[in-house]
Amino acid sequence: xxxxxxxxxxxxxxxxxxxxxxxxxxxxxxxxxxxxxxxxxxxxxxxxxxxxxxxxxxxxxxxxxxxxxxxxxxxxxxxxxxxxxxxxxxxxxxxxxxxxxxxxxxxxxxxxxxxxxxxxxxxxxxxxxxxxxxxxxxxxxxxxxxxxxxxxxxxxxxxxxxxxxxxxxxxxxxxxxxxxxxxxxxxxxxxxxxxxxx
Numbered sequence: 001x002x003x004x005x006x007x008x009x010x011x012x013x014x015x016x017x018x019x020x021x022x023x024x025x026x027x028x029x030x031x032x033x034x035x036x037x038x039x040x041x042x043x044x045x046x047x048x049x050x051x052x053x054x055x056x057x058x059x060x061x062x063x064x065x066x067x068x069x070x071x072x073x074x075x076x077x078x079x080x081x082x083x084x085x086x087x088x089x090x091x092x093x094x095x096x097x098x099x100x101x102x103x104x105x106x107x108x109x110x111x112x113x114x115x116x117x118x119x120x121x122x123x124x125x126x127x128x129x130x131x132x133x134x135x136x137x138x139x140x141x142x143x144x145x146x147x148x149x150x151x152x153x154x155x156x157x158x159x160x161x162x163x164x165x166x167x168x169x170x171x172x173x174x175x176x177x178x179x180x181x182x183x184x185x186x187x188x189x190x191x192x193x194x195x196x197x198x
Contacts, residue, residue: 007088009089012097018178019094019099019105019143020104021086021104021106022107023086023107036074040071049067072125072128076125076129079125079129083129084129086106086144087140087141087143090144104146105144105147105178109150110149130144139168147165150162150164163183163187
């Protein structure tokens with residue numbers, strides 16, 4: 001999509017009536033997050049909700065529910081910034097091309113951000129942002145109908161592709177089919193480039 005006045009989304013699929021924005025998670029966020037997480041972990045240890053001896057990798061799914069909620073709140077702001085930016089770009093693109101009924105799709109490509117090695121973690125935080133309401137009761141980010149998390153993770157001696165989608169309306173068959181087709185094409189592309197090894 002050519003850039004003219006204002007920022008636009010990355011892709012327009014006219015035939016499928018879908019506007020898609022691609023966002024990439026970078027590794028710089030890991031250090032910044034670690035600095036914010038450390039005081040939270042110290043507080044959990046003080047409250048004896050988590051006990052850590054030496055160096056240990058924390059996983060969101062393995063801490064108590066109360067700690068998970070606090071951690072998710074910490075993760076919320078940067079994810080919400082991604083969602084807000086994508087929503088604005090999708091809205092701008094729909095207005096520019098006069099496509100009021102187009103569906104908005106956000107593709108989140110994780111290149112090296114170790115905060116989100118589990119797709120469900122990222123989609124959980126994204127879902128919280130997408131559920132937010134404006135004062136009039138409408139969804140704040142109503143241009144976004146679906147979010148896809150995609151990445152390639154090293155597992156032993158192989159690289160495994162990850163694709164996980166979340167939808168605002170699971171009954172939207174047309175958007176579901178589009179996302180499924182996109183997934184199949186992405187996997188086929190990776191296979192041709194020998195990125196996926198059996």
